[in-house]
Amino acid sequence: MAPYFGARFGNPSSVHRWGREARVALDEARERVAACMGAHADEVCFTSCGTEGDNFAIFGAFHALRPSGRIAAMTTPIEHKAVLAAVHQVAREGGEERIANVLPSGLVDEVSFASHLDDKLAIASVMWVNNETGVVQPIEKLAHQVKSAGALFHTDGVQAFAKIKVDARAIPFDLLTISGHKLGAPKGIGALYIRRGTTLEPMMHGGAQDRGRRPGTENVAFAVGMATAAELSVAERDHECTKLAAMRDAMERGLRERIPDAVIHGADAPRAPHVTNISIPGTSSESMLMALDLRGIACSAGSACQSGSTSASHVLSAMGVSPDIANAALRFSLGMLTTDAHIARVLEVVPALAEKARGMAVPA
Numbered sequence: 001m002a003p004y005f006g007a008r009f010g011n012p013s014s015v016h017r018w019g020r021e022a023r024v025a026l027d028e029a030r031e032r033v034a035a036c037m038g039a040h041a042d043e044v045c046f047t048s049c050g051t052e053g054d055n056f057a058i059f060g061a062f063h064a065l066r067p068s069g070r071i072a073a074m075t076t077p078i079e080h081k082a083v084l085a086a087v088h089q090v091a092r093e094g095g096e097e098r099i100a101n102v103l104p105s106g107l108v109d110e111v112s113f114a115s116h117l118d119d120k121l122a123i124a125s126v127m128w129v130n131n132e133t134g135v136v137q138p139i140e141k142l143a144h145q146v147k148s149a150g151a152l153f154h155t156d157g158v159q160a161f162a163k164i165k166v167d168a169r170a171i172p173f174d175l176l177t178i179s180g181h182k183l184g185a186p187k188g189i190g191a192l193y194i195r196r197g198t199t200l201e202p203m204m205h206g207g208a209q210d211r212g213r214r215p216g217t218e219n220v221a222f223a224v225g226m227a228t229a230a231e232l233s234v235a236e237r238d239h240e241c242t243k244l245a246a247m248r249d250a251m252e253r254g255l256r257e258r259i260p261d262a263v264i265h266g267a268d269a270p271r272a273p274h275v276t277n278i279s280i281p282g283t284s285s286e287s288m289l290m291a292l293d294l295r296g297i298a299c300s301a302g303s304a305c306q307s308g309s310t311s312a313s314h315v316l317s318a319m320g321v322s323p324d325i326a327n328a329a330l331r332f333s334l335g336m337l338t339t340d341a342h343i344a345r346v347l348e349v350v351p352a353l354a355e356k357a358r359g360m361a362v363p364a
């Protein structure tokens, strides 16, 4: 990225040589991100983050299809707020909001999902991997069903991209969101895959960048960083996932041995290996998080964007988890820098803290 902050600082829309140099870098970055997901370069729209990609997919589809009578947006109650809030907004703008149920396993209830498919549906959005539990949805099957109903299918692939093979040639999603900072790129860059032939109403109006889909001067340096991060994540994916799964399993096994009544959310469903969400009955997420932080262990109760909020996770609530168990949830994320020593430290600290917390709990 460094040259594009300095010597190659041209604006890719300028016609002079410095502009053309930046344009080449941007075009190459787009091609490289596309190649990582079996896409054509013109199907990749750079965004500022995953939230923007999710919003663009939902509003872009709703606004483009509304005149044809397709006015409904369907999603699930376990989505990231970037999707859930966008779907709520569709309803406020006179469209229809539909929420398919999820099962206690964390998987989408396919009967409920199918019951929402009709000729009023503009778009269905189902996340590929859940950010709080790691549960992996059957995206290929759901995409086929939505396509058969004549609607657009969007998947929030923010947590999936570096963990699961994402191939636009193999799975018929129309729209897929990714976010740079989940891949090791800087915060402030993302991309929305838009299948050729899919018309989205732009969210912003202005210049002709990205053929008018997303006006505004592009962040060339971050796009270049995103391309490299995407290539590295895909190249290292299988090796990384094997390593993460082994560490996640060791952590879950160790915690269960030491705390037999610990509940691992989503454990009965297929899961990506980088998230584990554990409730220790009789403890509170909030006080455990603070105590863990003091001991150098960073984890969260729900998604990071919700930290600070004291309400139970909407994901666990939708899975039917009782409020007292949901309020005892700790979500640990494992990544490329996680080591066996970190897992050992969690196994040493968490059970000791839990024992202390439970000892201090006021008997009912």
Ligand code: PLP
Pocket (backbone or CB within 6 Å): 048, 049, 050, 051, 052, 054, 080, 082, 127, 129, 130, 131, 156, 158, 159, 179, 180, 181, 190, 303
């Ligand atoms: N979707 C999911 C599943 C996420 O986990 C996140 C962020 O954590 C987002 C969307 C939002 O992405 P961003 O933080 O890039 O806006």
